[in-house]
Amino acid sequence: MVARVRAGDGVRKVAEDFKVSVGTVSLWVARSAGQRLDRALFIDRKPGSAWNRTTANLEQHVVQARVWLRDHSALGEYGADAIGRELCAEPPLQAPLSRATINRILKRYGATDAHRRVRRPPPPRGWYLPEAAAGRAEVDCFDFIEDLKIAEGPLVDVLTGKSLHGALTDARVLAQLSAKGTAACLLGRWARDGLPDYAQFDNHTVFQGAHQFAHTVGRVSRLCLALGVVPVFVPPLEHGMQNIIESFNGLWQAKVWQRHHVASLLELQACSDRYIAAHRARTRAATEAAPARRPMPKDFKLNLHAPLTGQMIFFRRTSETGHAHLLGQHFAVSPDWLHRLVRCEVDFNHQGLRGKVWVISDEMWVPHRGKCGH
Numbered sequence: 271m272v273a274r275v276r277a278g279d280g281v282r283k284v285a286e287d288f289k290v291s292v293g294t295v296s297l298w299v300a301r302s303a304g305q306r307l308d309r310a311l312f313i314d315r316k317p318g319s320a321w322n323r324t325t326a327n328l329e330q331h332v333v334q335a336r337v338w339l340r341d342h343s344a345l346g347e348y349g350a351d352a353i354g355r356e357l358c359a360e361p362p363l364q365a366p367l368s369r370a371t372i373n374r375i376l377k378r379y380g381a382t383d384a385h386r387r388v389r390r391p392p393p394p395r396g397w398y399l400p401e402a403a404a405g406r407a408e409v410d411c412f413d414f415i416e417d418l419k420i421a422e423g424p425l426v427d428v429l430t431g432k433s434l435h436g437a438l439t440d441a442r443v444l445a446q447l448s449a450k451g452t453a454a455c456l457l458g459r460w461a462r463d464g465l466p467d468y469a470q471f472d473n474h475t476v477f478q479g480a481h482q483f484a485h486t487v488g489r490v491s492r493l494c495l496a497l498g499v500v501p502v503f504v505p506p507l508e509h510g511m512q513n514i515i516e517s518f519n520g521l522w523q524a525k526v527w528q529r530h531h532v533a534s535l536l537e538l539q540a541c542s543d544r545y546i547a548a549h550r551a552r553t554r555a556a557t558e559a560a561p562a563r564r565p566m567p568k569d570f571k572l573n574l575h576a577p578l579t580g581q582m583i584f585f586r587r588t589s590e591t592g593h594a595h596l597l598g599q600h601f602a603v604s605p606d607w608l609h610r611l612v613r614c615e616v617d618f619n620h621q622g623l624r625g626k627v628w629v630i631s632d633e634m635w636v637p638h639r640g641k642c643g644h
Contacts, residue, residue, distance in 0.1 A: 271295050272302050272310070324367070324375065332357070332367070332375045344548035346525030350376070393510040396434050398585065398613070399468060399502065407467035408561045409434040409502070411515035412456070414447065414474060418527060426535055428542075429455050432518045436560030437553040438463055439546055441522055443539045449476050449489040453572065456493060464563030468583075469499045470515075472506040484598035487582075493572055495580040495618070498564070503596075504585045508611070511585065578618040587611050 274284045275295065285292045302310035324332075335356050339348035343356075350372040357367060376382045396402030402409050415428040427447050431440040442455045456469070471477035471490070479488025487495075494501040504511040526545050532538040550557070586594040588610050593600040596614055603612055 272298055273307060275299050324371065328367075329375045329379065332372055333379050333381055336376065336381055344544045345552065346529055346545070392513065395514070398504075398511055399583075402434055402468065405435065406561060408436060408563055409468040409470055410438075410459075410466040411470040411512070412452075412477070413472060413512070413515045413519060414476070415519050415523065415527075416447070420532060420534065420538065423534060426538065428522070430515060430519055430522060431459060432515055433466065433560065434514055436557040436563075437549075438557055438560075439518060439549050439553075441526070441542045441546055443535050443542065445535060447476055449479075452476055453489050453493045456490065457566075457570075460497070461566045464565055465497055465499055466563055467500065467561070468502050469494050470502045470504060470511075472512065473503060477501075478503055481598060486598055487578060489572075489574065491582065492574055492578070495578055495582070496572055496576065497567070497570070498580065500581050500583060502583045502585070505587060508585065508587070580618055582616045582618075584614040584616065585611065586614060 271284050271288055271290075271294075274287075275281060281295050281299070282292055285295045288295070298312065302312070332353060335353050336348045339352055339356060340346070343352070345352070350369040353372050354367060354369065373382070394403055396407075396409055399407065399409065401407035410431055410433050412429065412431045415430060418426050418428065420426060424445065427444045429440075429442045429444055429452060432438065440455075440459050444451050444455075460466075473481075475481060475488070477488065477490050479486045479491060491501045506512060522542070522545070526538075526542050530538075530541045532541060584594075584596040586596055588594055588603050588607055589600075590608055592603050592605045592607055594603050594612055594614055595601075597616070601614070
C-alpha cells in the first residue's frame with residue numbers, strides 16, 4: 271500500500287483496492303515516512319517498549335542468578351522460584367519479580383530447558399493409609415540408593431529418608447548395607463526429629479528380614495515395633511506409594527552425587543549434609559504444619575529377644591491364584607481377586623499371629639471375609 275501511494279496513486283484508490291479504510295492506509299504511510307520500505311517497521315503496536323518491562327540490567331541479573339544457583343548453590347535448584355528467592359535475599363528491588371516475569375526473561379534469553387515437562391496431577395498423599403491421608407498421622411519413608419562408585423574408591427550405599435507431610439529429609443552414606451547400620455541411622459533421626467506414626471519401607475531384606483523363613487521379623491521391624499511405630503512394607507513398583515522417597519532419591523543424586531566430585535565417603539557425607547541442611551531450611555514451613563511427632567523414649571535400648579507387640583502392614587499384589595505372599599508364607603485372599611492390590615494387617619498384640627486382609631476397590635478399603643493368618 272505504501273509503495274502504491276509513493277508511486278503516485280491516491281490514498282482512497284489504494285484503500286478501495288486493498289479493501290481497507292482510508293485511515294489504515296494513511297497510518298502506514300505516516301509511520302514509514304522518510305524511511306526505505308525494506309527498513310520500515312510495519313508492526314501493529316505502539317512504538318517503543320512497555321512501561322513495565324524489566325530493564326536490560328535486571329534481566330542480565332536474573333540470568334546470572336540462574337547460572338550461579340545451578341553451579342554453586344547448596345540445593346542446586348535454579349528455577350523461577352529459586353531465582354525469586356535469591357533476588358529477594360539481595361538488596362531490595364524496585365518491585366519483586368513474579369514467577370511469570372522470571373520465566374519470560376529466561377525464555378527471552380534462551381535459558382530454559384529444551385522440553386517442557388508434562389506434569390500430571392499426583393494421587394493424594396498417603397492415600398493408602400487413611401490416617402495419613404487425613405493429615406492426622408506422619409509417615410517416614412526410607413529407601414536405599416545402592417552401588418554408587420566413588421572415583422578410585424569404594425562402592426557406597428545411601429540410606430535416604432523423607433517424611434510425608436513435614437518433608438524432613440535425611441541421607442546417610444553407608445560403607446556396607448546392614449540392618450544394624452540402618453537401625454542406628456533410624457535411631458539417630460528419630461532421636462533428633464521425634465517418632466512418626468508409620469515407617470514405610472520396600473521389600474529389601476535389610477528392612478524386612480529374610481524372605482525364605484516363615485514368620486521372620488527383621489531387626490529394623492523389631493526396632494519400629496519396640497518404639498510404637500507401625501512398619502509399612504510396600505511393593506517397590508507400585509505408583510503412588512513410593513513416589514515420595516523415589517522422587518527424593520532422584521533429587522539427591524542430581525543435586526549432590528552428580529554435582530560434586532568426591533574422593534572419600536566422609537567428603538560425600540559432608541556434601542550431603544550441606545544439601546540436607548539447605549533443604550530442611552527451605553521446607554521449614556511444611557515441617558511446622560505437619561502432624562506432631564512423639565518424643566524418643568529416654569535411655570531406649572533395643573531388645574531383639576523381647577516379645578513382639580504392635581502391628582505391621584503389608585501391601586501386596588495377589589498372584590494368578592489369588593494368594594498374597596508375606597512373612598515367608600502364601601495366604602489365600604480370593605480366587606476372584608487376581609493381580610489386585612491388597613493391604614494385609616498383622617497384629618502381634620493377640621496370642622499368636624493374627625491378621626486380616628483389606629482389598630482396594632474403587633479407591634476404598636473393603637474388608638475381605640478371609641483371614642491373612644491364624
